Amino acid sequence: MSSPHLRVGVDIGGTFTDIVVMDTRTNTTRAHKVLSTPREPAKGMLHGLDELEIAKAIEFLVHGTTAGLNAILSRTGERAALVTTKGFDDVLLLGRAGNKDIWSLSPKRTAPLVDRDDIHTVNERMRYDGSVEMPLDPQEVAALLETLERDGVRSVAVCFLHSHHNPAHELAFKALLQQRLPGISIVLSHQIAPEQGEFERTSTTVATAYVSRTVETYLAALVEELDVRGCAAPLHVMRSSGGICSAELVARQPIQTILSGPAGGVVAAETVARTLGRPNLIAIDMGGTSSDVSLVIDGRMTLSAESEIADTVMKMPVVELHTIGAGGGSIARAEAGGLRVGPLSAGANPGPACYGLGGTKPTVTDAQLLLGRIDPEWFLGGRMGLDVHAAKEAMASLAGELNIDVEAAAAGVLAVANGMMANAIRTLTMRRGIDHRGFSLLAFGGAGPLHGVALAEELGITEVIVPFSTGVLSAWGMLHADIRHDVSAPLGGLANAVEARALVVRTLGQLREEGAKLLLREGVDAAGSSYVASVEMCYAGQTHTVSVRMADPETLLQDFHDTYHQHFGHSMPGAPVELVQMRLAATGRIGAQFLDRDMSSENRPEATRTVTIDGVHCEARIVHRESLGRADVVDGPAIILEAGSTTLVPPGWSARQEKFGTLIIRKAGA
Structure with missing residues (x-):
């Protein structure tokens, strides 16, 4: 039997599961799609691998998982308890005290992932500088552990005040908890989000505890199924930061898989931008359930230090995306005399009416079919036929409500969907003060290229790029991602202070050492490793920070003023500047090479x-x-x-x- 020689990327979407196979012997790439299985996400992936009969030939496998995201969206994660410092048990409930629904006099807040009865406190206190004000009381902890054991809690988030400056109490609590309940999952805030901001750190820690067992169980079952099929390749997982890591190390930060699938598309966009010489791209990834908009600026994908999903704030590096509920399967409806599209999707089951699987509501895909843009005999390369009559019946129902004909209803559905996506692009570019007209539009995903030019017309963009294998580009992008681990540490004090440079240099050394150890565990040696550090800074008294890419500690202060001016059009060179946080991305180059395609034609008839x-x-x-x-x-x-x-x-x-x-x-x- 031949040795493993295939590199495989798998992206599980809401409607389809995409599989990309790169053959390292022949330098060829092929794509495969199967319907997703939302209730058991891995089932569709395994079904696709079985259809291709390639499990034993895989040498490298990377997977974008939705297990953690689905757990948060559907509130089906592990019951978690939060243990925090006495007096801070309401931090998670208070949140940021903002009101998103500004027109409501009695707005409803989404309940936190942990119940109020599962929030516990202990008498302990660290000061802002990491010194101990009140030591942890082992007897009080013992009483709390009895409560946790009695309640049957299997996952615990520990978030003590100022633990990012001194984690001694969190570590001591973990030791006592493991001794009493050895099988319990424990998440410590100083390891997940070692940053200032009690709410953000608490929210991130709780979210991690909530999804940790779900992600761990899902990946363990998947690895077992792959092993049964004879796949010897270790499983890698796409992370929200645009890098990958082994499934074994995902357990360290399972929350980093939340945007696993969309991140593959952003990596693909960056790869396309680099290879085609288009440094500035707007990428629109339109699948069956949603559309994701991202940016590539000066050849680099854009990252954010924070994400918010279903009103859950998570402090972690993530690809910057704007997601809307407008995909091929998005359901159209009449509401208040107008036409609405999404966010509800027909998904994979029953899917759009034209799939012939029992769907009766009109979708964006049905509209495209009725206007002649989709070939009903050649959907998925002829592997799936579409039911035009069912699509027409579904659209006729909507047309009747709006008192227009079927064709006008279909055109209206597409116009609304295009308007939603164009507004998403405007939101993302205006946030950065960017004129989108100077960008190229990269349209991909199963539905993206059908809408690409219409979006360009509306936005004043003159070039649309449709990459090869566009329907599976997120899975393809995963194969071009590198091993990546993100580590961070808090700073403090003023940037112009005498000890500031020494603090920055010392922290940078500590983070490089931590990053190097993680890369070494992934099998990446020093020669294949690279490190990029950034420092979050602000003018004294400000709440929000600016991230400054650190080239030289000596020029860090001037770099901040320059970056601030670039973002806001002004700076204050004489004002004191605070050092807040240092972040470091440790990467190991393993991504596939972007090979040119064999352009031989197959002479299919027009x-x-x-x-x-x-x-x-x-x-x-x-x-x-x-x-x-x-x-x-x-x-x-x-x-x-x-x-x-x-x-x-x-x-x-x-x-x-x-x-x-x-x-x-x-x-x-x-």
Whole structure:
């Protein structure tokens, strides 16, 4: 039997599970899609691997998991208890005291992930500088442990005041807890989020405790199933920061898998930007359930130090995304005399009405089919037929409510969905003060290329990029991600103080050492390791910080003033500056090389079909992407088919297949 030689990336979406297989012997790539199984996410993945019959040939496997995200969204995680310093038991309940629903006099808050009865306190106290004000009382802890044992709690979040400056009490509590309840899951705040901000640190720690057993159980079961199939490759997991790590080390920070799937798409966008020489990209990943918008600026994906999902704040490095409930399966409805799309999705089961699996409500995919943009005989490369009659019946119901015809209803559904995505792009770019008209639009996901040019038209963008294997690009991106571990440590004091430089240098050394140990556990040696440090700083008295990439400790203060001016248009060079937090990304280069594609054509026959675009019936060319050679130009109106997606080229635009098998769609005269 031949030795393992396949690199495999798997992205489990709400509707489809995408699998990308790279053969290291032949330097070829193939893609495969299967319907997702939302109740048992791994089942769809394993089914896809079984269909391909490749388990024994896999040498590298990376997976984007939704286990932690689903646990938070559906509130099905492990019952967790929170143990905190006496007097701080309401931190999680108070939150940030903001009111998101500004028009409501009695707004309703989402309940925290931990019940009020499961929040416990102990008499202990660390000062802001890490010195002990009140020691931990072992007898009081023993009484609390009896309560936890009696309640049957299996996961505990420990968040003591100022523990990020001195974790001694958290470590002592963990030792006593492990001694009394050896099988319990324990999450310490100084290990998960060693940062100032009691609410943010508490919320992140509780969220980690809530999902830890769910993620651990899911991955353990998946590894066991892969082993049964003869897969000897260790399982890697995509992280929210745009890097990957082994499934074994995910247990250290399971919360870092929350944006596992979308992060693969962001890595793919960065890879495409670098290889095509397009440093500034707006990426729109439109799948069956939602659309994710992200940015690549100056060749780098953008990261945020915080994420908020279902009103749960998590302090951790994450790819910066703006997600909306507008995907191919998003359900359209009449509401208050108007047309609404999403966020409810038909998902994989029953799916859009045209899937013929029992769905009866109109979706974005049904609208595309009825307007002629999707070939009902060649969906998923001909592996799945679509029911036009069922789609028409579903859309007719909506049209009747709106008192318009079916075609107008379908066009309205697409217009609303496009408007939602365009607004998401505006939100993300305006937040950074960016003029999106100078960017290229990268459209991918199963549904993205059908909407790409319409979005570009609305936003004043003149170039749309559709990469090869666009329907599975997030899974493809996972194969180009590197091993990454993010570590951080609190700082303190003023940046111009005498001891500030020594503190920065000392902290940097400690974080590099910690990062190097994590990379070594992943099998990455010193030669393949790299480290990027940043420091969060602010003018004294400010609440919000600015992240400054650290090139040299000597120039850190001036770099802050320059960065601040870049963000806000002004700076205050004479004002005192506070050092708040240092972050370090430790990466190990293992990502796949972006290989050019063999552009040999398969000579699939062309056809024509009537397609409705902007209310006009057009005779459009129907072209198979596999039939296009390099430099072939397709003028709109045209439909370009491929196994996992469909690209719409409207009149006034033309598509040209260029290097790496990428379609570049440009507006005439641009």
